[in-house]
Structures are given as C-alpha cells and as structure tokens.
Amino acid sequence: MGYRVINGQMYPMNEFLHSSSSVQKSNKIESCFDKILDSKISCNSDFxxxxxxxxxxxxxxxxxxxxxxxxxxxxxxxxxxxxxxxxxxxxxxxxxxxxxxxxxxxxxxxxxxxxxxxxxxxxxxxxx
Structure with missing residues (x-):
C-alpha cells in the first residue's frame, strides 16, 4: 500500500484515488501552483x-x-x-x-x- 502526502497530511493511495475530496484538494493545489507559477513568469516579463x-x-x-x-x-x-x-x-x-x-x-x-x-x-x- 502506498501513501501520498498533501499539505503535510498522509493519505493512503486507495483513499486518495477513490475519494472525491482528495481529488478536489489535488485540483486546488494544482490551481494554486499554476497561479504562483504565472505570477513568477509575469514578474520576469514586465518592467x-x-x-x-x-x-x-x-x-x-x-x-x-x-x-x-x-x-x-x-x-x-x-x-x-x-x-x-x-x-x-x-x-x-x-x-x-x-x-x-x-x-x-x-x-x-x-x-x-x-x-x-x-x-x-x-x-x-x-x-x-
């Protein structure tokens, strides 16, 4: 059995794959990462x-x-x-x-x- 760590919490892989709340958390994390990445990219593209x-x-x-x-x-x-x-x-x-x-x-x-x-x-x- 494998585990996945999200925001400092461990989740069993079977719970992660079958739980919609975990998928929503994952989507929120990806969305937050995308926003941070876009802000860093735009920081280097304007003055x-x-x-x-x-x-x-x-x-x-x-x-x-x-x-x-x-x-x-x-x-x-x-x-x-x-x-x-x-x-x-x-x-x-x-x-x-x-x-x-x-x-x-x-x-x-x-x-x-x-x-x-x-x-x-x-x-x-x-x-x-």
Whole structure:
C-alpha cells in the first residue's frame, strides 16, 4: 500500500484515488501552483519606466517599440540572473539606468549626445 502526502497530511493511495475530496484538494493545489507559477513568469516579463525616464525619452523624441521593450526586458533578466542591483543597460544609442530589484528604468539618455558620460552607483553594465 502506498501513501501520498498533501499539505503535510498522509493519505493512503486507495483513499486518495477513490475519494472525491482528495481529488478536489489535488485540483486546488494544482490551481494554486499554476497561479504562483504565472505570477513568477509575469514578474520576469514586465518592467516599469519611471516618469523621469519617460520625460527624457520624449524630450529626445525616442520611441521604444515592442521589440525594444523585449530586448530591454531581456537585459533586466540577465542582470537579475547575475545578482545585479542597479545596472547600466546600453541598448542601441540609449543608456538606461535600471533598478534591477524593482524592475524599473530610472533614467534614460542618448549615450552619444549627453556631454557627461559618468555613471555612478551602478554595480553592473549590460550590453545589448
């Protein structure tokens, strides 16, 4: 006879297979797991652009399309995998300062036109 453990309780396999309440518990567990998995996946698939960064992008007439957003997201994910906290992301002609932990683009600048090219308080650089 086999046993199955669900939420810290042991159930005999024959009771588990024939009991509708156990099946309902199993479905609830699977549903809860699916929700947690979806939230973790979506956590790595989106980010926020601060109002300061949006204003700087608009002032320079820079528009980001879906492909650009996906590539920047990929850069944030790479930085997170390496344990970065605050990162400089160099993408095309943009220099983006990002809080990796908060998944937020803090500021944006055209890396070729800004006179000062000194970046402080970052712990990583992502080249895309």
């Amino acid at each position: 926020t652009i601060s109002s300061h960064a949006v204003k700087r992008l608009q002032d320079r007439n820079i528009k980001l399309d879906k492909t650009d957003m996906d590539n920047i997201n990929k850069g944030l994910n790479l930085a997170k995998e390496k344990g970065a906290k605050d990162s400089l992301i160099l993408y095309k002609d943009l220099a983006l300062i990002a809080s990796v932990k908060n998944r937020t683009i803090i500021t944006a600048m055209d890396k070729n036109k800004d006179s000062e090219n000194v970046f402080t308080n970052i712990d990583s650089v992502v080249l895309l």
